[in-house]
Amino acid sequence: MMRWIIGSSLKLRLVVVTLAALLMVFGFTQLRHMPVDALPEFSRPYVELQIEALGLSAQEVEALITTPLEADMLNGTPWAKEIRSVSLPGLSSITLIFEKGTDVMRARQMVQERLVEVFALPRVAKQFTMINPLSSAGRVMAIGLTSDKLSLIEMSVLARWTIQPRLLGVPGVANVSIWGRRERQLQVQVDPERLRDEGVTLMQIIKTAGNALWASPLSFLEASTPGTGGWVDTPNQRLGVRHLMPITTAEDLAKVPIEDASSKRLGDVARVVEDHQPLIGDAIVKDAPALMLVVEKFPWANTREVTREVEKALAALRPGLSGLEMDSSLFRPATYLELAFDNFSSAFLIGAVLMIVTLLAFLFNWRTALISTVAILVSVIAVGTVLYVRGVTINMMIIAGVLIALGAVIDDAIIDTENVVRRLRRAREEGSRKSTSTIIFDAALEMRSPILYATAIMVLAVVPALFLESVSGAFSQPLAISYMLALLASFVVAMTVTPALSLLFLRKASLQSGDSPVAGMLRGISSGLFGWAARTPRPALIAVCVVVVAGFASVPFLRQESLLPNFKETDLVVRWEGGPGASHPAMSRITTLASRELRSIPGVRNISANVGRAIMSDRRVNINAAELWVSIDPKADYDATVAAVKEVVAGYPGLSPEVLTYLQAKVREELSGTGESLVVRVYGEDMSIIRKKAEEVQKVLAGIKGVFDSKVQYPTEMPTVEIEVDLDKAKRYGLKPGDVRRAATSLVSGIEVGSLFDEQKVFEVVVWGAPKTRQNLTSVQELLIETPSGGHVRLKEVADVRIVPAATEIHRDAAARRMDVTASVRGRDLGSVGDEVEDRLKKEVEFPLEYRAELLGEYAERDAAQERVLTFGIAAAIGVLLLLQAFFRSWRLASLFFFTLPMALVGGVLAAFLTGGAVLSLGSIVGFVAVFGIAVRNGMMLINHYQHLEQHDGETFGAGLVQRGTQERSAPILMTAVTTTAALLPLALFGNIAGLEILHPMAIVILGGLVTTTLFSLVGVPAMYVLFGATHEAELDLEERVVRVVSGEEMGEVMAKA
């Protein structure tokens, strides 16, 4: 197979070279525009529903909206793995998580079909949305709206009706949520005492206000059927009839006479004003309440492109929105991406230049240098093309994968060219009659066989990474796949492009054996080394083993950082929570204070904040949670600024702050719930019974060996006003509970009575209690309720108005209420602990009907996943060993090689110590993979060469053989090491800056590892072979030899010897 490919490439060399040239052109022009993002998508497929019901308590949201939806409609959706929901005051958010690999569009269709029955819900919910599919790091931009001239309500109108629709039209934008939106409403604010004094009832006000308008949602009002204008037909013309609404302002509405009391007008008995709805959240920009638009993107959209388009849209809007300032730099991940892209572009370019220079310095022949360079470039471009064709967005993981393989790619290019040149030179010296083509063919083929094994081993080594789960898997899979692609590409290139180019360029060229001075110098040093190793193999091998042991011993001293990358994004998010039940004024106040202080930190460019939540946003929290967005100047000292921000934020008591970058926050959200090692979830309906059972479970857990810190996670409860009508007392006044509720809710929460249509916008008209009637507990207790007989009674006289503790965040899982009991496990493996927990729970805790406990599946899954990875890891290691044995044909050699390979990695450990503060991060680990690959290749090439010399060149086994063999292979080994070092040097020198967070530690480890790998190859392998490589000729398959002879390979040598 390989022979055919190489042969055909030589024959069709012009075609091959043309294709390669085209590929390079394509690469330089098109691939530059490929979309680049920081991270791949890492969230599981999910669908989220959000239902808004402003003013409804969390308990009622759960009872009226969440539970019916979950139980009747969503439970049992195809491919759904989990149904989770949270019920907050005013919001029901239900998330369905689907099995890995589910097509999100299909899943959405399934959910949509089930929601057809939604109209059956009680009419309290206002907005029902299936949130658009969002990217894992969904937020693309935050735009702050401030104005000196416009009020917040006017800005909200512009945001809602002009800016938001325009931005939603930008391709790639999935959602635009408006924080701090104050909807323009006409409010009829009533004081029930004044109504009583005027002899007017609340219902009269509601009817008047509603019926004054064209359209009303209240079915008992006539306005709910507005009627149509119609037309008049004359004998000649048709004249349409249209009604124009005379009410546009509050003053107009105030003039409307009251139904059944037409001597009075609305404005006489109530205050009619323009105001806004109660706020579920707010935005703080420039240290004052303002609006913030948050733009989110689809999973397949590219951050930088969407950012550009949104900014273009804003620029188009600006001329028409004078007086409004739109600041799109509050949160802009594209800034970091642009910086990162710039940084690694320059690092690559410099590296490429250095690589070419080094090649020239070593090979000292522009033709061979050209061939090698082209081979390397074509391999990398080939990988890029494959990804381009598949429409993949390039991310840091993919780039890291390609760079890990860079060593192998360079190696492939160099060894082939070097071998060809060497063979050609020898042939010309010997005056051989073989055609150049045949020589090149032989040279290429000679290299391919060992490289095939080496590549197989390298691929096998990363296969376990494909089986990692969840977020780690989402990161490691692109890495592993692009690595394998790069290896495959360079292998194919070495079989096709390199031979073709060699034939074209080297046929007539004179190959002076002019050695470059650099090469000569290095060769001198190294020959001393391996000469010594070959002659005194035992001390050499012992030295190698000592180093290996020392390397293993130092590993525990390495600090392991999170295996998830830590990008130096220029946008930080500070998440904090006020005490339970903290109010809007309290959170606004403290967030504004913090915003002012943080702004004064040098290096901080801008501060903005979200408090609470917004409609259709990505935050499902109460008003007591806030996020501060800190935008760092790209030119400032990143680490110092971040440290200063953390210090300031930690100085605010009682707020439990977290300072993260946006990507970290999103990754943490995705992983939330999988942190504790042991979680037992108790499901049921009645919280007090669940609580009791959870406490029983906790006692059982506490008694199990190996389980520590078991505790029940009680839901946080906050003071809530509970109003319960006393039926007897209410009867005395002729009141029913519903009457009391409707009166109280209209006054405290407001009731929408109709809509106003103005300039193609729609506004609500609302009847609400005057602010002083709902300002404190006393005013609620003393709310005046009208009785059927025309009298009035205070609320506290017919109902019990009390404050009770109530949860304001109700989480449900699998369509049931739940409470968690968490614990950590130490000193015993999770598997046996888990089994014992399940056993004892079954025996010792009794659950009533509809209640149960489950050891959370995630723990078991994670355990199984880890086991799987371990199994594959061991299988891969065995596979590697087998491949080595098949290649070396000696168990002794194979196992020895296998166990001394770690010496190659030790240099990387040392380098990590010296520079990175002894930290083992994702970058370092992938660096080890790269070094491992190079060590394998070098070692296998060396040993293959020794065997080749012995079999074909008739050298006798001994130190001399080894010395000669190493001598002949030292050039390519050294060249690969030095060239790779040159290519990666900029990455190492630039430091841990934006864009290089993974690549820098990787480069450090590779550079350090290359030193020891080269030493290993030049010292360890020869020593090993001298000691253990003897007497394997007898193991050679006789058949194999015959085949070789017959194929003519050996003919020449045999004839020559004969």
Place this chain on the structure above:
Amino acid sequence: MQRSNRLMVVVLVIAGLPLSPCPRVLGAERTEHPARVERIEGTKLSRVTLTEKAIERIGLKTDRVREVNVSRKRIVGGEVVALTAASASNPSAPVPGTDPSKGETVYRQFAPGQVEASVQAPSEGPGRVAVRVRLSESELKKVARGEPVRILLPGRDDDDDDDDAAGLMARPVEMPAVGGPTERTAALHYMVDSPEHNLASGQRVRVRLALSGKAKKRKVVPYSALIYDPHGDTWVYTSPTPRTFVRHEVEVDYIEGDMAVLDEGPPTGTVVATVGVAELYGTEFKMGK
């Protein structure tokens, strides 16, 4: 060993062996905690101690528990009635020493039985009018009888509701019940002081009257000093020393505007936190668990 061998070994050892690990010592990550919470023995309360910087950061402000004269006002509806030919009684003179301009309500002693007279028509000027206020039984009990009221004219803004000096002054008079009040209401009458008024008989007006309080001087704290615990008990944070805060239970009678009138609370003059109470509560709640 030959010299070249020694050299080799040295080279190898240096190149291969990692140096002893010197983990980079991280500088002290943070200075002091902004707050410290300690349980107070024998109680369920904790003492929260804040640093100076923390107090500055959260903008904490304090005030003292005061005792002020309060009277609750209520605005009810009233109807203008013409007076019959009977003389109005003379209310007693204002108590010397009290000054309405200082914001203190003028309290007037009204001995029971002192004013009882039938209403009579005034001898001079246009008809004096009175305002009849109908109230339910329970509300009647709350009114401070004998206190003057202010008549608010129609068409006035809501803001006037809180302005003690707006409207016309009127004093209580006795008038026979007219027109048979309904079972559950009785009526109070107030005669408008000033003869110059634009009130017509039958006109509906609004009357601001004073409710009777339990005691004249009441303990008050600002509304922003109150915090509710999950069970509805109310607390304030007293500050025994400038940087420490301890919760103290209070019983709230009612809240009006930005003032909370207490039935029970810390002694008058105690320093309580008035701004930043939410943060204190959050600190105690989170760190004292």
